[in-house]
Amino acid sequence: MNTAYDDAHGTDSRNLDINDPLRARVAQAVAQVRATTPLAQSLTNFVTINLVANAQLAVGGTAAMHYSGEEAAALDHGASKATYINMGTLLEPFRTEYPAAARDAAEHGLPWVLDPVGAGAGELRGDILRAFAATPPTIIRCNASEAIALAGIWHLDGADARARAGVEASDEVDEAIDAAHALARFTGGIVSVSGAVDLVTDGERDFRLPGGSVWMTKITGAGCSLGGVTATYACVADPLTAAMAAALHYNRAADSAERESNGPGSFQVAFLDALWNTTADEIAQSPIYVS
């Protein structure tokens, strides 16, 4: 797979040196979450809220789920070190509650992670996403379609402004590269685009992460729960390290789970087990193509 990947991406891409400090920071983030069980709060959709919480626990974190700007503020004054907001299954009250939670995180100087699920579908979703532009997310975790749609919603220069509706990935990651760069430059943060080969970018450097499992597309919530785990890692690490640690942890756990699965049911069980059991070194020593 690595060879095929190299062929496709030519000589601009090289595997990150095994001694690069980023790898050490990833390993440290994994160990630190397990040692300190940090709390990330989540405002997330009803479909996969259980998996988000269980994935956060399985990597060693602590979970608190709610739908309230007021509770977000209460938690930000206390134990919560990062916030995750996921745009699935919106209800009308979320129009004000979600932007309030984003504002509160920003006011406390705490990182927040956005999963713009379904960006481009519906006026309520568009209104909330536009409101987020005032206090933009520290990390965006999305698929290619959503990156393109969100860049359009925020009218970003250099991005393909097509606003596409849809909750499933319909574009390859590389089609979203311009949008991802534009989003990262606008937010000053990190964009993590999931696909067959994941992309993590700060708008300058692109990190491509091969591996993972096709089963991830045959269970609901792989992407949503990766967003939640990214917030868990953002409790203890800088945004780039957090996005990398979460995506690499997911890929290595998925590799392992695939070997023990007979279908999507057993895959999800094995995946949660593997999140718990995968070592910090396995995660940090993953192939990482940088360009």
Add this chain to the structure above:
Amino acid sequence: MNTAYDDAHGTDSRNLDINDPLRARVAQAVAQVRATTPLAQSLTNFVTINLVANAQLAVGGTAAMHYSGEEAAALDHGASKATYINMGTLLEPFRTEYPAAARDAAEHGLPWVLDPVGAGAGELRGDILRAFAATPPTIIRCNASEAIALAGIWHLDGADARARAGVEASDEVDEAIDAAHALARFTGGIVSVSGAVDLVTDGERDFRLPGGSVWMTKITGAGCSLGGVTATYACVADPLTAAMAAALHYNRAADSAERESNGPGSFQVAFLDALWNTTADEIAQSPIYVS
């Protein structure tokens, strides 16, 4: 089991000819969902929303869950080919959102599947179910109690008009036969009543589908997720074929999962695996008693 079933239902019932075109249509629907991953959207209860989505993915479809008439319309203009509405865990806004989604499906000429969970319990549920009469569902997936209650709510001739409350099956399928016929004639569609032996009817012909597993009643969401999978099949097949394919797929997967289970936890895991692994031929060659 088949023999006992025959004894109970006498000579009016015969196994559908192995070469009947309906069986070929069922096999084709199973293959086509797996080949084309069609999108059915769902407005469904919070208890089992995750299982509905995972079951739709496990049969090969694509899932999009929300609670909004506006999003239903957006999806109907785009990728969604069928809608599923399930009446569990209602919130007040669903009073207008759910009928709007049903209307939108009807206006787009797209099939929609209703699961009237808890029909007879509560005024809000009654109001929404009454509103559905204006644009009735293409397929109703329910248990016997709910069929009887819904026929009563719609004041259908020939149906037992007792409005019973309850979320669990308390009647045998055959007690609901008049209600099922009345519902099918009123909607011009299909009624699929789940039980120890399932009933699928268009109001003229009755198809009875033996098999499945008692474990299906010991996990939450077997019926709800069958409704969702019925919508997935309605994306690619006529309503009768869709209802048959979904119910047969469920019965064969449950047969298989039961053999690998030690309790309700392992049954659900094995069931999702089996939805993925059961072949189109296994499904289409199931016993089908027609009368």
Add this chain to the structure above:
Amino acid sequence: MNTAYDDAHGTDSRNLDINDPLRARVAQAVAQVRATTPLAQSLTNFVTINLVANAQLAVGGTAAMHYSGEEAAALDHGASKATYINMGTLLEPFRTEYPAAARDAAEHGLPWVLDPVGAGAGELRGDILRAFAATPPTIIRCNASEAIALAGIWHLDGADARARAGVEASDEVDEAIDAAHALARFTGGIVSVSGAVDLVTDGERDFRLPGGSVWMTKITGAGCSLGGVTATYACVADPLTAAMAAALHYNRAADSAERESNGPGSFQVAFLDALWNTTADEIAQSPIYVS
């Protein structure tokens, strides 16, 4: 473990006689739930609603989940024998719906179980918890932090009035002993505090239940679903017996599941299987330290 426990608690604590009538009542409750599949209704959070329902089914009960005082009343007039209210993931309409459900249970003389998740966090939660004081719960199932916070919210004498926010257990059970006693005396019911060693008290006698698994803290919903199962047992038994049966059933099932688990995913599957398979005698003959 028992030895260490004895050491820690000295001579005031003794194992309940193997022939104590309470053990017989526990065994009878377990058998009766399995024989009669009683219905407990739940108004519970969106994170773990699926596990609550599946756990209630796995111990032999029947589940009905909703968010409506009106539906609570409809079910209380019918099949429901107990109500469970869990304070996670509150939405604004629950401000009136949850107290209405509690009132309705009280007016019908039916038991209701409260899980005060996150007590101390947010005004909405505080308002609802204060409203419950008018028709207090028959059984409170909580962790130590929540017991302390709830006693403070209700201004109970003898309790530590610190109102702490938080959804995760941060105090040891014994730190909450005064709060638990105050709550039990105020409600006239039972308080069940989960921890490494669980505490069940009626305000006079304290029962401590060792065992269970640390994995229970690494899946979401162990406590929430124990609350639901407590309501299931309250359908067929007095409050003390119900709280004891539920907590002991959970501990024995967790012991068993831990032996078959490789991580949090397989633990949850094995735990649901074990709820189904653990015998009434295994549950009733558990170590029970009384003081």
